[in-house]
């Protein structure tokens with residue numbers, strides 16, 4: 279069994295959905311096809327939720343209507359037969375009726391998550407209708423029947439595995455299964471999701487749950503590039519990455535992969551392939567346990583970072599002090615990305631600001647607290663970076679024109695991370711691109 283996940287752009291146009299159909303029927307292997315929402319849909323649903331949270335029902339209604347029109351055009355180009363078009367009309371009607379009913383009831387966070395789920399529900403149902411129209415045998419697997427997270431928003435891999443295996447056992451002869459990425463149930467049995475970009479995470483969790491032979495992530499680019507192609511003009515795909523390297527890149531901002539999407543594959547040693555729907559024969563990137571080559575392979579940047587410095591004249595690094603600092607973050611379920619220490623101060627970075635005020639208040643018990651917002655972590659990832667001579671000097675030379683707020687080196691052999699003000703991010707990525715890679 280393999281997993282084939284297709285992202286928003288890969289299903290975002292009727293002709294692309296046809297391409298996806300071609301790709302999943304190229305061989306006769308068993309596969310679970312995981313689909314995202316059509317590109318733009320989740321952004322639109324987020325905007326609808328925001329309008330409702332602001333009690334701006336007119337704006338929400340307008341946005342629902344615009345999205346509705348998009349789907350009414352989409353299905354007519356996707357499907358040919360009257361029967362299939364009728365089915366699609368019914369599906370679209372049902373989901374937009376639901377959105378319109380929400381306009382009439384009082385809004386809350388659980389309803390917001392229901393709104394966000396509509397994109398993947400629509401894309402999978404429309405795609406399934408296309409397969410039916412073409413007479414391609416497939417089974418529809420609702421993700422809400424098996425995908426779940428616990429009260430800490432962590433996926434329940436064991437439960438997911440048991441449920442999914444039990445469902446699949448009912449279909450021993452079938453070869454194609456279609457399911458939604460991103461959406462899941464939470465511990466209250468409400469509809470929830472795996473955060474933005476979460477379909478990659480779904481694919482990896484599903485792969486781990488059934489111990490699939492490979493997890494293919496089909497997207498709109500030919501694999502993981504050595505730098506962010508949205509910012510830097512000259513980038514190139516990387517043929518091979520280790521799980522550790524890919525996890526660092528995903529976590530530190532390479533948008534092609536959801537930040538948490540590597541660990542399930544790594545835990546079960548399942549290769550992950552990043553492939554291009556628009557160029558299916560390009561080699562893409564293969565991610566396995568194997569560590570290859572040495573030196574810098576790629577850069578990524580993570581925005582929206584806040585640095586917090588705790589300065590204390592009272593023996594800051596006395597044993598037990600860091601524990602007290604970390605306990606404050608633990609109490610507010612806020613994870614720390616980077617940490618640096620000196621005799622008189624500790625700096626940490628966080629990206630979840632929901633409890634910033636409380637955290638600062640509690641840290642002030644231990645010393646003066648300074649906060650720098652709008653920071654960016656630039657991560658340089660590769661194999662044995664920490665052992666290779668001269669790499670740090672090259673990095674610093676590329677960044678000589680920018681003030682560096684923090685440096686994290688030696689934490690792993692695969693990563694050097696630097697914290698800069700976000701306004702230097704683009705220039706820093708460009709300068710590192712020129713200085714660290716041979717072109």
Ligand code: ADP
Pocket residue numbers: 284285286287288314475496497498499501502503504505506507508531532533534535577578
């Ligand atoms: P999908 O909708 O298929 O999940 P995403 O938009 O989430 O696709 O991810 C693919 C995009 O990630 C690419 O189009 C590219 O702009 C962006 N991206 C950012 N950093 C990288 C990188 N290092 N390598 C490849 N793509 C990257």
Ligand code: ASP
Pocket residue numbers: 285286314315320321397459460473474475476477478
């Ligand atoms: N549709 C969701 C999003 O846009 C999940 C995904 O595309 O991976 O974030």
Ligand code: MG
Pocket residue numbers: 285475478533534535536
């Ligand atoms: Mg994505």
